[in-house]
Amino acid sequence: MGISPIFEARRIEKIFPGVRALDGVSLSLLPGSIHALLGENGAGKSTLIKVITGVHRPTAGQLLVNGEEIHLSSTHDAIARGIGVVHQERNLIPRFSVAENIHLERLGSHALRPINYADLNRKARRWLEELQFDVDPARSVSDLSVAQMQLVEIAKALSLQSRVLLLDEPTASLTSGETDTLFTVLRRLRDNGVSLVFVSHKLEEVQEICDRVTVLRDGVNACESRSMQGLGRQDLVRLMIGRGESSGSWRKRDVAQNPVALELRGVTTAIGHRSIDLSVRKGEILGLYGLVGAGRTELAKAVMGRIALTGGDVLVDGRPARITSAADAIHRYGLGYVSEDRKREGLVLPHSVLANAGIVIWRKLAGFFGDLSDARVQHSVLPYLERLEVKTPSLAQTVGNLSGGNQQKISVAKWLAAGVNILIVDEPSVGIDIKTKAYLHDLLRDLANQGTAVIVITSDMPEMVALADRIVVMNDYRIQGEVENTGAYDMMSYAIMSLIHRETEDRVEEPA
Structure with a gap:
């Protein structure tokens, strides 16, 4: 029985x-x-x-x-x-x-x-x-x-x-x-x-x-x-x-000769980052890997002007950038940031799908007198919403009434529509399904192939190895080292975790 x-x-x-x-x-x-x-x-x-x-x-x-x-x-x-x-x-x-x-x-x-x-x-x-x-x-x-x-x-x-x-x-x-x-x-x-x-x-x-x-x-x-x-x-x-999984495997891309899009020199922040040196080239996908609490998200927010810098320099296209707010980052320097916390930072939940997907391009689309039609916004954002297969009864639907996965798709789609020159994507595939994850990876690769500098922060090791050209490892608000991605998962995961654990052991042995 x-x-x-x-x-x-x-x-x-x-x-x-x-x-x-x-x-x-x-x-x-x-x-x-x-x-x-x-x-x-x-x-x-x-x-x-x-x-x-x-x-x-x-x-x-x-x-x-x-x-x-x-x-x-x-x-x-x-x-x-x-x-x-x-x-x-x-x-x-x-x-x-x-x-x-x-x-x-x-x-x-x-x-x-x-x-x-x-x-x-x-x-x-x-x-x-x-x-x-x-x-x-x-x-x-x-x-x-x-x-x-x-x-x-x-x-x-x-x-x-x-x-x-x-x-x-x-x-x-x-x-x-x-x-x-x-x-x-x-x-x-x-x-x-x-x-x-x-x-x-x-x-x-x-x-x-x-x-x-x-x-x-x-x-x-x-x-x-x-x-x-x-x-x-x-x-x-x-x-x-209803069908098998597609094989969107990693492919090596040559970006070594591309100009540097974003560079951090000796950056120190108010919350503990010290002497951060980091660069990403146009057309490159740079991975930032580390354990939770390593300071990756906080570094991204510092670059976007949301956490104060107390030392060092940020350069965009080789020129010093003074970024004091997210509006500065977006409209003066062409930086975009897909937040890991869509509910509190990535979306305005009481507003519609169309409003959320178009919010960062309103200024760009507005006419001489500031007039902005829904039709113009829809024309710009709809291709990305369709590519990511956002499931919504209409573009007028309140975002807060959609599933978490569809909310994540919208928070990504708005930055794809914005056409920024440098895009930081924090935990891009949290809560999204296999097919959408593959589409998202393809979109990020397409952006990079078109010259966008992409920084991916993810705690998903397979995703990191599938996407990044180069992987920088962080721990305790410091950069521990970097590895060139070969696409070989076992080799890359070993190299990345060795950097994290070696540094942990070194700190334990440091004299008081």
Whole structure:
């Protein structure tokens, strides 16, 4: 006799005005299992998660826990039924402490009793230790990095002791070391009988940790709750997109004689960078690799005028550049920056797709009297939105109502449309599917081939090796060295990690 499901979604339909997001989707979760939920952006994964967690009520279909039908009216209903979730987009209160965010669902449960912060911090520390995450529970969440915030989200979900736990792109902002730690925790939860749903576009992670899989394509089941046994990467790709994966392999490009587009000489910043020397040539894709906290994103923000320089020089096309704001960077020097944090920095969520995609070219497109038509903006941005296959009912749709992956596509498309001379792309493929990732890589290569200097910051080692001509390694706000990319993954990953770890060992041995 087989194991009975701990949770089932049967023939779920969800219809929004003008859109059938789910059409008869089913999912069956076994206790003590890590279940992959796969599909391209817009396939219905996020909608299904929201149905399962009480955010949306299904238009039709059933939800069952241990064989009993349930009706969820809110996330609180789902939590009460032992269903927890870690969303792709962080849902933390920045001004609250780590401990307050972890126990947010239980704060103020006794309105007349003051909060015992010592007890709150002690309880929070237990869950942080489960993740081997060394952070003060009293620390404000606003002081944390994107990766650290993700770990707080996971600790928050673990603290609810859910029997069904859904994780939507949980490793998107984590280093390989942090991912290994998370996987250790997930396996321990699995061994304790918890049923985990793992949503990821990183198929190597899915194959490493998941034992069952459901695949959605265009709102229907392409594969329903089957064992991962016997399924290879190409099988999963075919289920998701209806064909095999294309081989957009790395190709060596000769850029050594191209003029330097951007150069940093002895740059020091207000937040700790010291003596940074860096250059990128026209037509070159320069990779910046390092562990989370290495200072790569912060260096990009300093170049864009958002963090103060306290020493050194920035040169654009060989001439000194005085960049004091993002507007300076964009309009005077032709620099663009795709932020890793699209929700807070990359997009204006209450505004439309068209407004977000066109915002950086409004000044360029405006007529003599400042008049600007939607038609003119649409003409400039639509080719990039179509190339990246942004799924939206219309260009008037509010960006905040789109999936995280489609938001990421729009944040990239606006800079492609801007036609900048130097483009810094920070974690370009977070939350996007395999096909779009390949398109994005092709677009970045096309830009470089047309003379754009591209700097790619990514914690995805395969992506770094697939894209970069040259890779600069950072650690502790310093440059540790660089390697010429050969496209050989094993060789490049060894060289890069050796630079990071050699420097770490050298610092340990430095005299006090």
